[in-house]
Amino acid sequence: MNNPYYPIDTLVEDVITETPTIKTFVLAPARPIKFKSGQFMQLTVPGVGEAPFTPSSDPRETEKMEITILRTGSVTEALHALKPGAEVGLRGPFGKGYPIDKMAGKEVLIVGGGVGLAPLRTLIYTLLDEPAKYKRISIKYGARMPEELCFRRQYDEWGKAARNVDFTHTIDVPAPNWSGRVGLVTTLLDKLDINLENSIAISCGPEIMLKFVTLKLLEVGYTPPQIYLSMNRKMSCGMGKCARCNVGHYYLCVDGPDMCYDKIKHVPNVFG
């Protein structure tokens, strides 16, 4: 038995500015941390507190871990002030991770919004490691403005990773010097050339986006068991004990954070 509340001492090796409000922290924990794509960590800023984040890096790398974070609350505010060399702490991994075993042979549709692409990046690394295992890997991503697009440096590489992989991105509203797609991420789901019956959809983003992505997916013909959503709730312990991150009788920290929509669709206020 060990103490699950103790944070593993961790060094901030590098800080990469992704967007004006999003930074990627390259972390070196005192001992290697093995995580499955989609599992999450509790990241401690000493004296400030913890917050849950799914890493954004390749799960095969255990010596270092990247976590990509939007500045939005007290812990993330403190994180954004950190410089390389700072000490933080990590607990985890927690949660189930993405349903990778259900994706083999399937047409996988990945829908991300804003910083929601960060957790999905671990999934992209995992799927692109063996693209032939999947019939198709289609990635759709949207952000509000061009400067809020995360990981722009990797879009070409992802889109060309294999013949069965495509990557499309969009911004919400027109912007100067932008010649790409304009429109909410849901507009990328209007004319899907996907065999719906053999597809599984995974989405991560703000709750309001998850809501409209879900409605759109249902509209185009997906069924609730085919839809997986990265749900957001306040978390503290990460292990199903403190009881606050429930969606219905599920705890996101234990049963999620990615939940099959079929399991939670009956829950009142499911999208907050």
Added chain:
Amino acid sequence: MSFLVHMYYIDATNFERLLKKLSGEGELYVPVRNAETEKLRLERVDTFPLPEGTTFDGYRTVEPLKAIAQLLRYPVAEYPSTDGDDMPDEASFPKTFIVGARGCDILAMALIDKVQIEGEFADAFYKIRRDKMVVVGADCTECGKSCFCTLLGNKPWPERGFDLSVAKVRGGYVVEPGTEVGEKIVGNNRDLFAGAQDQHVRERGQSRAALVRRLETQNAAYPKTDTLPPIVRGALTDEIWEDICAHCIECGGCTNICPTCYCFLLYDQAADGGHFQRISAMDSCQVTGYSRMAGMLNPRARLIDRVKHRYYHKYDYLVLSHGAIYCTGCGRCIDVCSASIDMRDAFRRIKDKAGSRKE
């Protein structure tokens, strides 16, 4: 009768001698009647004769056992680690003897154990406190106006989860060991105990039956709450919940005093020597900040959603996830409520509504 083999009798004088002996082995907690409020408080005692007001009569104490097993607040980690050992030091935890614990509260501990100890991760601190806790239960000899254990199919005496259990009879107590630890306490103090006589056991049975009748009479107007989970699940209309929580002042008293409510929050603070401490503190799902996330998002921003959540968590979610209703019918939430919200009455309304909807 074969069960008599395991039953003992101890007179009141010897019982106090036994407690004195136990107090030498660890911290002793007993119910003490407060002269002013006339309520029983669970107090640590180490002086003998036992303080005035100490009694094993009556019903549950004001404090539930989680006050000793989980604590209101306790440090769970100090970081960065000073000695590389991040585990609690077991030797620094005292052995505790809880004497006079009631059936409802002993059941409640088993429910919190499921959360804190079972599963992939265990709270090492809670586990040590529980491992070092010896529970001597006691039959209720009275019931409070708010007591409703029988509505849940529970009994006003300890049925399981105790090391020893005592029931008041003329001149002393019938003693029933529930574990090896309890058997050992009897074995090590054999001179204080006698074998229980048929008449003692009969007297215990009569008292128990009489108290069950009293509880059933006082709660006759309310529905059996053990049949509620599917009904709660169906009671989705806001109207009913608005009605139930119309006068709630959002104090969190009901969850704080509940013997089965275990929700907590981890927070960090500065400690000595440039270190930091992580604290686990009891929390309440009835206050707004409980589920509020960064960016002020809150899936339970409305009071009715929080009140609804409390009933659902106890009577539905935990039934599905942990196989039990997280309510033992102790009635503390009824006593503590400044708005006079009575769970029994809430369920009566829910059940009435569910019944009328079917018709």
